[in-house]
Amino acid sequence: MPELPEVETIKEDLRGLVVGSRIERAEVTDSALVEQPPEGEFVRRLGGARMTGARRRAKHLIVELDTQDALVFQLKIGGQLLLVPPVEEPEDSVMLVLHLEGGRRLFLRDQTGFSRARLLREEELEERFADLGPEPFSAEFTVRYLRERLGSRRAQIKSLLLDQHLVSGIGNIYADEILYDARLHPRRRANTLSEGEWEALHGAIRSNLAAGIEHRGTTVRLYRDVLGRAGEHQNHLRVFERHGRPCPRCGAEVVREKIGGRPTHYCPRCQREDGSAEDGVQLELE
Ligand SMILES: [Zn+2]
Structure with missing residues (x-):
């Protein structure tokens, strides 16, 4: 996709x-x-x-x-x-x-x-294109933009990431990977995120999309470039369609469930629904 x-x-x-x-x-x-x-x-x-x-x-x-x-x-x-x-x-x-x-x-x-x-x-x-949200690599797309635009919403953070009116270009694959990097449970309500979590989310959006570009895209099934070649980023995914396999960070089993109507993949230990960090798991915020 x-x-x-x-x-x-x-x-x-x-x-x-x-x-x-x-x-x-x-x-x-x-x-x-x-x-x-x-x-x-x-x-x-x-x-x-x-x-x-x-x-x-x-x-x-x-x-x-x-x-x-x-x-x-x-x-x-x-x-x-x-x-x-x-x-x-x-x-x-x-x-x-x-x-x-x-x-x-x-x-x-x-x-x-x-x-x-x-x-x-x-x-x-x-x-x-007037109602599309900002490009993730544009100067307009800042931590402050994210917090001000999404921070009062009670909606689940994953659904907001997929909303092209808020930020453009993110779909189901990168959304799951972004939330994994930011250590956010996909069902977290946006209005419960801390300042540090907004920063982590903003950084994860840019770093995951940049890595996807660097690897010439993700081929899970159908994606090909103009010369018919598959991308490479599927080899770098940590949670997307890796349910049943160990989380590369903590070893817990990655799970898959429908959230906001979309198949969603996350680590239940690294991405806690109540926003807490498990004992012994250091929250690393950039
Ligand atoms: Zn984990």
Whole structure:
């Protein structure tokens, strides 16, 4: 499931591999992909456009075109952008093919079928993203922002981390890893966090997302980069989908349960629901 580090990796790949190329023709092979404008217009406006840049906002991937349009992808659960060649042509689940000059093709493949695309005028972009929370690496995203924006909420901290209006780019995998690092139980009410815990949470958000980018994303199942390669960050996860295995910090068994409707993984000894630290476990706050 592409979150900030995976979309960031794909964006960097696009910059290195396809930005600068002209789209000779767009071919929509699954109409469910196109949200805006109507499919015929979507195809027509892409034909002949040159890709001039690639950006990321939250989990959205934005391809800038020389036509004042921006092609915005939401890769949702299983969306992959694959460059053929060198990647072999996908045999199934193709939603879009961009035929590029020079005979290359950029495929959007999604085995879950949930990926969506929009073609927006530059001026529509800002409006589209107006209600997204700050980027975790922006200057605006401070400990103070977190505490002031979330600190009076009674909601569970995990649900708030996933809320794209509050902070953008975090999904289920990184949320569990972030809370593990910050030693916060996913069900902790935000209004019970101490100043030190807000600092730990802020640090853990940045360090986990940075590590995910450094490792070119997390491949649990479907995520691939533009050259079809899996990420590496799955080899560095401590709790996500590691239930039944020992916590790398204390050895207690990692558990999995549904919290806020999402499968959630945590160490019941390091992340105590009442916020206390177990005897002998030192709370290390950065
Ligand atoms: Zn533990």
